[in-house]
Amino acid sequence: MDAPWLSADEEQAWRAFRRLLVALPARIGRDLAHDSGLSPADYEVLSTLSEKPDRRWALKDLAAKMEWSRSRLSHHAARMQARGLIDKEPDPQDARGCILHLTDVGYRVLAEAAPHHVVSVRSRFLDQVSSDELAMLRKLSTRIADLPD
Amino acid sequence: MDAPWLSADEEQAWRAFRRLLVALPARIGRDLAHDSGLSPADYEVLSTLSEKPDRRWALKDLAAKMEWSRSRLSHHAARMQARGLIDKEPDPQDARGCILHLTDVGYRVLAEAAPHHVVSVRSRFLDQVSSDELAMLRKLSTRIADLPD
DNA sequence: GTACTTTCGTTGACATGTCACTGAGATTTC
DNA sequence: GAAATCTCAGTGACATGTCAACGAAAGTAC
Numbered sequence A, B: 001m002d003a004p005w006l007s008a009d010e011e012q013a014w015r016a017f018r019r020l021l022v023a024l025p026a027r028i029g030r031d032l033a034h035d036s037g038l039s040p041a042d043y044e045v046l047s048t049l050s051e052k053p054d055r056r057w058a059l060k061d062l063a064a065k066m067e068w069s070r071s072r073l074s075h076h077a078a079r080m081q082a083r084g085l086i087d088k089e090p091d092p093q094d095a096r097g098c099i100l101h102l103t104d105v106g107y108r109v110l111a112e113a114a115p116h117h118v119v120s121v122r123s124r125f126l127d128q129v130s131s132d133e134l135a136m137l138r139k140l141s142t143r144i145a146d147l148p149d
Numbered sequence C: 001g002t003a004c005t006t007t008c009g010t011t012g013a014c015a016t017g018t019c020a021c022t023g024a025g026a027t028t029t030c
Numbered sequence D: 001g002a003a004a005t006c007t008c009a010g011t012g013a014c015a016t017g018t019c020a021a022c023g024a025a026a027g028t029a030c
Helices: A009-034 A041-050 A060-066 A070-082 A104-124 A133-144 B009-035 B041-050 B059-066 B071-081 B103-122 B131-145
Strands: A056-057 A085-090 A098-102 B056-058 B086-090 B097-103
Touching: A009 A041, A009 A070, A009 A104, A009 B009, A009 B086, A009 B131, A041 A056, A041 A060, A041 A070, A041 A098, A041 A104, A056 A060, A060 A070, A060 A098, A070 A085, A085 B071, A098 A104, A133 B009, A133 B056, A133 B131, B009 B041, B041 B056, B041 B059, B041 B071, B041 B097, B041 B103, B056 B059, B056 B071, B059 B071, B071 B086
Parallel strands: none
Antiparallel strands: A056 A098, A085 A098, B056 B097, B086 B097
């Protein structure tokens, strides 16, 4: 086939980057589970909920904010509710809706997890890149992630 | 808590990079499934197998090469075998062992998938970064991925 | 206000990956 | 060469995520 192909440089860069795409989240996720018993998904839900002053967020809005499907968040919220990390309230604005609320337990778990997680992100990622590299990576990440799906 | 925390720059860079970590594999994986009916894991197995002249690889060596657990590869190979993409042979060197072999069907599926996949990787990733950025990304990725687990 | 359409959260079936364990077969040690 | 140890592939239970449905409730058009 006279397919479009990758140059040696592109091939090696893509391979190296793919390794990073797999290894970095795996390592940070493992740290998180070890330190706090939370999955990366748990942490994302808890930390996003905690951003709102009343620790409440409509399911659909939280799903949109995290770029999750509503189905995924519905499943995950059910599991987190069973563990007491969040609870659900009816939405007074919309009888179909559902408000997720970070419980005190959830907040304490998050508060305990956060500093360990920051150490993990630092040691496994931030400490390894220069500020120039970090700035470039940020621009590049935003540019690519902002492309249409 | 007087926890170690992230600066605004670090925080934004980490957020942007996390978006990329999620979005890029998802998009390329969706393209792959749409174009070829293969998952990213399928593609990685097929393409790695195809690198050997005889299209054969011992399960443990293939798992090590791809940095997968043997359990994961065992499960995945069983599914791929059921679809006729690969088959399994006893290892003449080691009666515990298992040789995975890319079938003709698997090879054809890979050959059909590859050019589409290259287009996808190009349009969603390579075309979006300059050669300087790509070189930096490669160095940075290798440096981080090579850290101990 | 009544039908059509859209949105919301949930559900169930399914695919994938992890983990702990197993039995068969190598390898090492003495 | 027998016994202890390690390695290999496979397995089952489980957690997570996707997808296509669904019923209920809003929103829209007429």
